[in-house]
Amino acid sequence: MRFVTRPLAAALVALALAGCATVTAAPAGRFQAGAGQEVTLGRMWSDITPIMINRGKKVRVLSIDGPLLNALYVGSGLVPGDNIVRSYVKERPTPLMRAGMSASERLEFVSDSVAAMGYQRVELVRPRAALLGGAPGVRFDLNASTSEGLGIKGTGVVAEVSGKLYLTVYLAPAEHYFQASLPEVESILASARITG
Amino acid sequence: MRAGLLAAVAVASLAVGSAAQAQRLAGVRPDLASDEGGLWSVSDKAEIGARQSAELDRDPALNAYVRDVACKVARDHCADIRVYVMDRPFFNASMAPNGYTEVWSGTLLRAADEAQLAFILGHEISHFDRNHSLTSWRRRKSTANAMMVLSAGVAVVGVAAASSAHTYDGASSIMDATRGLIDVVYLAGMASLFGFDRANELEADRLGLGRAAQAGYRPAAATEIWRAQMDETQASDFKRVRNSGARTNIFASHPVDAERIQALQADLKALPDAGAPGRARHRTAIRPHLAAWLRDDLRRRDFGQTLHLIDRLARDGEDLGVLNFYRGEAYRQRRGDGDLALAREAYLAAAAYSDAPVAVWRELGDLRRKEGDPAGAKAAYDNYLTKAPAAEDAWIVQDSLNSLTSGK
Ligand SMILES: [Zn+2]
Numbered sequence: 001m002r003f004v005t006r007p008l009a010a011a012l013v014a015l016a017l018a019g020c021a022t023v024t025a026a027p028a029g030r031f032q033a034g035a036g037q038e039v040t041l042g043r044m045w046s047d048i049t050p051i052m053i054n055r056g057k058k059v060r061v062l063s064i065d066g067p068l069l070n071a072l073y074v075g076s077g078l079v080p081g082d083n084i085v086r087s088y089v090k091e092r093p094t095p096l097m098r099a100g101m102s103a104s105e106r107l108e109f110v111s112d113s114v115a116a117m118g119y120q121r122v123e124l125v126r127p128r129a130a131l132l133g134g135a136p137g138v139r140f141d142l143n144a145s146t147s148e149g150l151g152i153k154g155t156g157v158v159a160e161v162s163g164k165l166y167l168t169v170y171l172a173p174a175e176h177y178f179q180a181s182l183p184e185v186e187s188i189l190a191s192a193r194i195t196g
Numbered sequence: 197m198r199a200g201l202l203a204a205v206a207v208a209s210l211a212v213g214s215a216a217q218a219q220r221l222a223g224v225r226p227d228l229a230s231d232e233g234g235l236w237s238v239s240d241k242a243e244i245g246a247r248q249s250a251e252l253d254r255d256p257a258l259n260a261y262v263r264d265v266a267c268k269v270a271r272d273h274c275a276d277i278r279v280y281v282m283d284r285p286f287f288n289a290s291m292a293p294n295g296y297t298e299v300w301s302g303t304l305l306r307a308a309d310e311a312q313l314a315f316i317l318g319h320e321i322s323h324f325d326r327n328h329s330l331t332s333w334r335r336r337k338s339t340a341n342a343m344m345v346l347s348a349g350v351a352v353v354g355v356a357a358a359s360s361a362h363t364y365d366g367a368s369s370i371m372d373a374t375r376g377l378i379d380v381v382y383l384a385g386m387a388s389l390f391g392f393d394r395a396n397e398l399e400a401d402r403l404g405l406g407r408a409a410q411a412g413y414r415p416a417a418a419t420e421i422w423r424a425q426m427d428e429t430q431a432s433d434f435k436r437v438r439n440s441g442a443r444t445n446i447f448a449s450h451p452v453d454a455e456r457i458q459a460l461q462a463d464l465k466a467l468p469d470a471g472a473p474g475r476a477r478h479r480t481a482i483r484p485h486l487a488a489w490l491r492d493d494l495r496r497r498d499f500g501q502t503l504h505l506i507d508r509l510a511r512d513g514e515d516l517g518v519l520n521f522y523r524g525e526a527y528r529q530r531r532g533d534g535d536l537a538l539a540r541e542a543y544l545a546a547a548a549y550s551d552a553p554v555a556v557w558r559e560l561g562d563l564r565r566k567e568g569d570p571a572g573a574k575a576a577y578d579n580y581l582t583k584a585p586a587a588e589d590a591w592i593v594q595d596s597l598n599s600l601t602s603g604k
Contacts, residue, residue: 091434093497098531102562103592115495120250121283127589138592145250 023048026062033060034076036196037166039188054117056083070172070181077196078165084113097165103138106158110169119144119152132159132166133194153178157189166194220325222272232330239294246280253281253301261481262299265310268411269318273325285492287425291320293329304482305489310474311408311417318404328396401456402463414471419460431504479514486515490522499530517549521556536563554584558593570600
């Protein structure tokens with residue numbers, strides 16, 4: 001069942017069913033990424049949050065060429081019980097933020113959530129100390145694959161500030177797309193401001 | 197007695213192939229212009245997808261083992277089938293019309309021995325040998341449902357892929373398992389077109405049992421693996437799964453229930469309670485994958501089922517470092533009442549074995565820190581850093597260690 005876990009199938013179906021879900025422009029400049037976090041975009045992105053029906057409610061999703069080619073997930077102010085990917089049925093839960101997570105549990109939360117999006121062979125690598133909006137966090141890279149075998153690379157950062165979780169995860173095909181937008185993503189990561 | 201005699205006759209007659217449906221000749225491809233030829237060509241396309249899939253497990257030793265068992269039960273169809281091991285944490289196996297077979301890692305992890313795997317493969321090969329996909333296609337294609345689905349413009353590859361779901365129940369279970377990630381309407385429509393019916397399933401069970409027994413495997417393995425699936429369902433964390441019987445297990449929902457086990461038991465009476473279980477060989481083949489497959493299984497987040505599976509894997513006292521570590525992981529991730537204490541116990545048990553992953557010390561340190569045991573946490577963190585000084589996350593553990601002394 002190769003198409004079973006295609007990450008975007010559900011988003012596209014939702015778009016078709018809802019009809020009114022719209023993608024909006026996110027022009028260069030300040031971008032309010034939910035409550036409590038602001039980033040600066042160096043170019044025009046699309047805010048595809050409304051069509052990404054799998055995302056958790058405190059997660060915004062930006063893209064340049066469409067979600068299969070580059071997707072920037074920005075989660076702001078997650079509290080215990082919140083998720084990055086939402087669960088549709090009780091019997092198939094998705095990873096939840098918990099109170100008092102250890103640093104490795106925060107990384108596990110990110111990588112298990114990326115797996116819950118439908119990516120295969122998700123591997124979080126090179127965790128390293130970094131700042132997110134001035135708060136101590138962990139920067140990491142990701143390797144994964146789509147079900148169909150397309151290689152995916154990712155990078156991101158996660159930090160907990162006063163019991164709330166802030167994170168950014170950028171995912172794109174390893175061939176061309178990841179590298180093409182990486183400088184822009186790096187400057188977005190560096191621009192994050194936590195306001196919550 | 198009479199029932200036993202009938203069963204003996206039934207099994208004997210299956211062995212010589214006088215069942216209702218025609219047997220396939222070995223090595224023969226159907227005419228491309230026929231409806232069967234059409235089914236084969238869509239299956240060929242789906243098979244190309246399987247070969248490119250990220251989930252395909254390419255471990256040569258594992259593939260050689262599964263292939264060998266498949267050939268033993270396939271006999272003269274050995275050259276007609278291609279078995280692909282897919283790393284997917286569900287109990288499932290499938291057979292496409294053209295002999296493209298999938299065995300999922302969740303099945304290899306749950307088969308206790310070679311004999312149980314032989315039964316599963318024998319079941320799938322019997323679907324192939326008896327042309328079940330063709331007969332169900334012919335039976336269903338005239339229905340209104342078929343018209344509806346085909347007029348919806350469904351892609352050809354998807355048709356063949358869905359055919360591997362076996363039954364409507366099977367597809368529904370896959371939907372339950374991955375809801376939110378699939379096109380529900382599409383899959384249900386395909387499965388209703390291609391599903392094998394109950395008679396096909398019972399026949400595949402009986403023929404599969406015959407094939408495994410003839411290859412020298414212990415026949416009782418057939419009912420054991422179905423029972424284990426029913427037991428695992430009962431171990432679920434979720435009431436709805438427990439109440440659904442084995443139907444929420446994908447393969448099991450072809451469907452495994454008491455009646456199906458009874459049917460097999462009748463056939464078992466006619467067979468000698470002898471034969472090879474092949475337990476050590478099976479374990480040797482899956483051992484290098486235990487850790488990765490258990491990690492995949494944890495991502496299903498039905499920790500009760502994962503713990504049940506680990507208990508079964510631990511029954512003979514092997515691989516206790518790895519198994520206890522993942523038992524600890526299941527409790528830690530579930531975090532129910534008392535689970536963190538159980539996680540600590542499991543990590544400690546794991547740490548006594550040489551095959552324990554080094555991460556056991558990091559997790560023990562984190563747990564003890566959480567429990568307010570800084571001395572215990574320090575000892576565990578020190579152990580981690582001594583055993584894995586070059587680990588990518590050594591600096592995180594060092595940070596945690598520093599925070600113990602700084603009192604942060
Ligand atoms: Zn079957």
